[in-house]
Amino acid sequence: xxxxPLSFLRQTRGxxxxxxxxxxxxxxxxxxxxxxxxxxxxxxxxxxxxxxADAQCVLADLLRVPYEQARREGWPRWLPVWEVTGLxxxxxxxxxxxxxxxxxxxxRMDRRGFLTITxxxxxxxxxxxxxxxxxxxxxxxxxxxTDTMVSTIEQRISTLRTLDDQLGGATLLEQARGDLALVTGxxxxxxxxxxxxxxxxxxxxxxSHLTGWMAYDAGLRSAGQRxxxxxxxxxxxxxxxxxxxxxxxxxxVHVSEAGRTAERxxxxxxxxxxxxxxxSPYTHSFLYLHKAExxxxxxxxxxxxxxxxxAVSHWERHTTEExxxxxxxxxxxxxxxxxxxxxxxxxxxxRATGSLETSVNSAAPRDKAVRSSRLxxxxxxxxxxxxxxxxANYGTELLESSVSSVRALDRLKEFSAHLEPRKSVPAVREFxxxxxxxxxxx
Numbered sequence: 001x002x003x004x005p006l007s008f009l010r011q012t013r014g015x016x017x018x019x020x021x022x023x024x025x026x027x028x029x030x031x032x033x034x035x036x037x038x039x040x041x042x043x044x045x046x047x048x049x050x051x052x053a054d055a056q057c058v059l060a061d062l063l064r065v066p067y068e069q070a071r072r073e074g075w076p077r078w079l080p081v082w083e084v085t086g087l088x089x090x091x092x093x094x095x096x097x098x099x100x101x102x103x104x105x106x107x108r109m110d111r112r113g114f115l116t117i118t119x120x121x122x123x124x125x126x127x128x129x130x131x132x133x134x135x136x137x138x139x140x141x142x143x144x145x146t147d148t149m150v151s152t153i154e155q156r157i158s159t160l161r162t163l164d165d166q167l168g169g170a171t172l173l174e175q176a177r178g179d180l181a182l183v184t185g186x187x188x189x190x191x192x193x194x195x196x197x198x199x200x201x202x203x204x205x206x207x208s209h210l211t212g213w214m215a216y217d218a219g220l221r222s223a224g225q226r227x228x229x230x231x232x233x234x235x236x237x238x239x240x241x242x243x244x245x246x247x248x249x250x251x252x253v254h255v256s257e258a259g260r261t262a263e264r265x266x267x268x269x270x271x272x273x274x275x276x277x278x279x280s281p282y283t284h285s286f287l288y289l290h291k292a293e294x295x296x297x298x299x300x301x302x303x304x305x306x307x308x309x310x311a312v313s314h315w316e317r318h319t320t321e322e323x324x325x326x327x328x329x330x331x332x333x334x335x336x337x338x339x340x341x342x343x344x345x346x347x348x349x350x351r352a353t354g355s356l357e358t359s360v361n362s363a364a365p366r367d368k369a370v371r372s373s374r375l376x377x378x379x380x381x382x383x384x385x386x387x388x389x390x391x392a393n394y395g396t397e398l399l400e401s402s403v404s405s406v407r408a409l410d411r412l413k414e415f416s417a418h419l420e421p422r423k424s425v426p427a428v429r430e431f432x433x434x435x436x437x438x439x440x441x442x
């Protein structure tokens with residue numbers, strides 16, 4: 001369930017509902033605006049009811065937000081809970097460390113369904129990545145960071161990424177956060193050679209991305225975005241623009257699932273247009289696959305088909321030796337998954353079903369759980385209710401036994417909602433009851 005920005009604001013300032021209501025009344029009196037705000041009123045606001053103009057005027061003044069700004073941005077976007085250090089800190093090495101340190105200190109806070117980085121802020125972030133210098137002089141004091149230390153952490157991150165494919169992000173999120181804190185501490189206080197420095201920033205980029213991915217998989221969308229910003233900055237500081245392009249592509253997933261499909265198209269276009277010319281066909285395939293998905297979600301089915309063809313063409317020309325370590329999970333399963341989704345949205349149900357079946361069969365356990373719902377949707381669209389339920393029950397079984405993924409559970413619930421017209425069918429009723437029994441923390 002999404003946490004309303006007003007709830008987050010109250011919690012960070014230590015205000016209970018009753019105390020906040022009293023503050024609103026008192027501040028309203030000081031402004032000559034009588035309010036009858038009480039605990040129930042606050043609860044209604046946090047459940048989605050928009051405060052009237054007088055209440056917003058008082059609240060804006062209480063929070064020192066210009067009322068014209070509040071009117072212009074609209075409720076609840078004007079509430080001052082959206083600041084992200086990764087957006088405001090300078091694009092320097094010190095700015096990167098500052099952004100990472102802020103993540104380590106506050107990355108557990110999340111606004112669930114409320115994406116914090118959208119619109120102009122998101123476009124500006126991509127532009128800043130394009131324009132920022134990619135290398136800085138190092139002058140931090142502290143203990144010597146050795147090659148063995150860095151190699152050990154690199155191996156930890158590789159192992160954690162493998163475990164994530166098997167178990168899902170919710171189970172491993174705290175471990176990833178701990179690794180990010182470790183790397184950030186070394187960057188902040190350690191002494192290191194130039195080579196070690198670049199490896200540390202590359203590590204910070206990898207673990208910050210992995211933590212963001214796990215947060216996203218666990219349903220913590222806002223936190224996931226913030227970790228991705230840290231990853232983007234770290235990659236730029238390390239001079240790894242290929243990984244930076246990868247991060248922008250991944251950030252697009254967040255915004256498109258929140259309905260901001262055009263912003264995802266802009267992000268992936270920026271990533272492709274500014275990625276190093278030396279990118280391998282393997283990496284190009286990944287980026288164009290994201291472009292196909294972005295265009296498909298935005299309703300541009302013909303352009304999506306063109307981008308998909310380019311992704312497949314690059315994939316057919318790749319060699320195993322050229323694969324970057326951060327894309328070692330990318331393969332036919334991902335290619336077929338996106339191909340299936342693009343085909344399904346364009347009405348090519350039979351072809352979509354075949355691609356999605358291939359994807360589910362060849363995926364890692366967590367991705368099997370996530371993709372089973374899309375396969376179920378395709379089979380249902382093709383009139384195969386039994387096949388749809390088989391796919392959905394398979395995903396549910398994985399969540400019951402071994403996989404922890406809020407994302408997979410949410411998608412199965414979305415599919416379950418499509419079954420409402422068939423709720424009287426015994427097999428449908430049995431599946432929905434089974435899904436309802438899966439713990440929310442899956």
